Amino acid sequence: MNATLQIVADRAGVSKPTASHILSPTSRRAGLFNPQTRERVERVARELGYRPNTAARAITRKRFDTVSLVLGNSRAWSSLLSEKLLEAASQALAQHGLRLNVAYISDEKLTDPGFVPKVLSELCSDGLLINYNAGVPKRLEELVARNRIPSVWINSKHAANCVYPDEQAAACDATRRLLALGHRRIVFSLFVGFDHFSAVDRFAGYKQAMTEAGLEPRLIHYQDVAPRQVLPQLVPMLTAPDAPTAVIGYNPEVPRTYYHAAQQAGLRVPQDLSLIAFCEEPLHEIDITFATVLIPEQAMGIAAVEGLLKLIVDPTLKLKPLALPVGFVEGETMGGVKK
Amino acid sequence: MNATLQIVADRAGVSKPTASHILSPTSRRAGLFNPQTRERVERVARELGYRPNTAARAITRKRFDTVSLVLGNSRAWSSLLSEKLLEAASQALAQHGLRLNVAYISDEKLTDPGFVPKVLSELCSDGLLINYNAGVPKRLEELVARNRIPSVWINSKHAANCVYPDEQAAACDATRRLLALGHRRIVFSLFVGFDHFSAVDRFAGYKQAMTEAGLEPRLIHYQDVAPRQVLPQLVPMLTAPDAPTAVIGYNPEVPRTYYHAAQQAGLRVPQDLSLIAFCEEPLHEIDITFATVLIPEQAMGIAAVEGLLKLIVDPTLKLKPLALPVGFVEGETMGGVKK
DNA sequence: CTGAAAGCGCTAACAG
DNA sequence: CTGTTAGCGCTTTCAG
Secondary structure, eight states, X not given: OOOOHHHHHHHHTSOHHHHHHHHOTXXXXXXXXXXXXXXXXXXXXXXXXXXXXXXXXXXXXXXXXEEEEEEXXXXXXXXXXXXXXXXXXXXXXXXXTOEEEEEEEOHHHHHSXXXXXXXXXXXXXXXXXXXXXXXXXXXXXHHHHHHTOOEEEESSOOSSSEEXXXXXXXXXXXXXXHHHTTOOSEEEEESSOSOSHHHHHHHHHHHHHHHHTTOOOOEEEOTTOOHHHHHHHHHHHXXXXXXXSEEEESSTHHHHHHHHHHHHTTXXXXXXXXXXXXXXXXXXXXXXXXXXEEOOHHHHHHHHHHHHHHHHHOTTOOOOOEEEOOEEEOTXXXXXXXX | OOOOHHHHHHHHTSOHHHHHHHHOTTOTTTTXXXXXXXXXXXXXXXXXXXOOBHHHHHHHHTOOSEEEEEEEOOHHHHXXXXXXXXXXXXXXXXXXXXXXXXXXXOXXXXXXXXXXXXXXXXXXXXXXXXXXXXXXXXXXXXXXXXXXXXXXXXXXXXXXXXXXXXXXXXXXXXXXHHHHTTOOSEEEEESSOSXXXXXXXXXXXXXXXXXXXXXXXXXXXXXXXXXXXXXXXXXXXXXXXXXXXXXXXXXXXXXXXXXXXXXXXXXXXXXXOEEEEEESSOOEETTEEOEEEEOOHHHHHHHHHHHHHHHXXXXXXXXXXXXXXXXXXXXXXXXXXXX
């Protein structure tokens, strides 16, 4: 059996509350008390290997000191949990003495109107970080709203209490960089659907910059086709008279595929073709590092936690949607356009 | 304020214990009680949006229904947390009504002999899944042993209570497959150190199969050199008279690099060079899928949870180290050797 | 089959 | 500065 506060208090010859106050760093009375008493209690606690019971603490303090990270289990999107985000969120919470627990919700079950995921049907955390990247089920939104638990949506857009990268500004900025280098035939390309807001926003940012420059936006879109199937179609396209001189790829596999296609077409990167990627870290192949728009997974985790902590203090708050600034690295795939 | 069991009981005209038994699926008396009482209680609970307080439950049941996944924060290795493993562990636990919380431990702090990570200094979970892949700090082992909390080590070898892929058997099997195809000049290659047991074991398995076949093992080892730097050295090597006809790569970047090198050397894969990768899913480049030894991250998560659940029931158990069988997919990089 | 009583380990409020 | 008292919400004996 584990030493309880009672035992520590008895052995140290003080009362339970005294021991509690001395051993709880969060207590308002921390720093008070006679140094001798203090030291005695601490010594006894150490000797007995006293470990505070977080459940007992939770019940009296009326908070769990825990936040749940809510995730979907759908194969297609679950991989969108970045470990950087997980770690950043976990550590940001730890700094405030909170723990992080992860709760996967089965997408199939969620369609059943009678089903309520455990993380919502039980009282077990003070707030939710919801990482449903694409296709947030309407039902989940309802459930969360009804539950009234402080929640921050990560990487998806809502009326309030959400955090996401400023995809549009990022894409606009990337496009402008290409324009500044003299590019005119700049293309935006993706091989998946426009399911996620990031696809919509990246394209919008690109369009905005193009329009500002008086140029026609151009989209090369293959819906859910494997890069390998796309490849042979890209090669002739890249050697056509009106071939793009620069490509902004929605996700890592797009610029990778264009890079391969360029090689097959006998084009040099970046001399003949510039490429820009979106990725959480500088994207690279064995022999080249891509110009990359850096999705701030870490910053997103931290910002989400900061917002959530505010909401936990005051659940009536409505946090303004937070669009995070996005980084950029030049890499080796940005070149000036030839006359 | 949230509805408590008391309130539900009052409103349903029953006592607290009755309501408790009816609403706790884990209660021994579940399934008993007058159907009318039962239904009334359940209806009231639903109407009031009753949610059991897991902390209160934890305190009386003397278990937290929570398991902590312990991770290191060192940049080099933290990425070794596979999301598959996380999800598998989380869902396996959920099936038994347990939650998963993640606890990152700062490597730097861990060297301080006075420091005890919170997950160990507080009572907050029933068991630990420890995912320190490489260089498990001795101090962590001590702390865990002293703490006496049920723990399973994931992806590292210990005297007991650990789960890891059977790397040696996997590498041996992969080598035999190449031998069966007629290969003789088979090489094992890695670009990092032998820090992790998987490097040692994969090499050992390879050596075993080679020795069995009466062949000399051959290691191509670049310690902590970027693939890009290795590339130019590989090209002449692959065209030398005694060039390998097959390469087993320690981790994904190795076969990728050899594939590039082969292309630069004008060799065809798999006709001139066969490649085998180790990866948690079939490894592929844009234009090719590699023969891959599949690290069973998911199975490992599930097995770890199964073991841990046993330890939670009986903490005195010493589970035999569990080496998990490893899968294999042929891909497009396995070819017979030419005469 | 149901309820009364006790208590899990801790903290907050108040009194000394 | 320290101790007394009272409970948090739930489950578990144990009587009825």
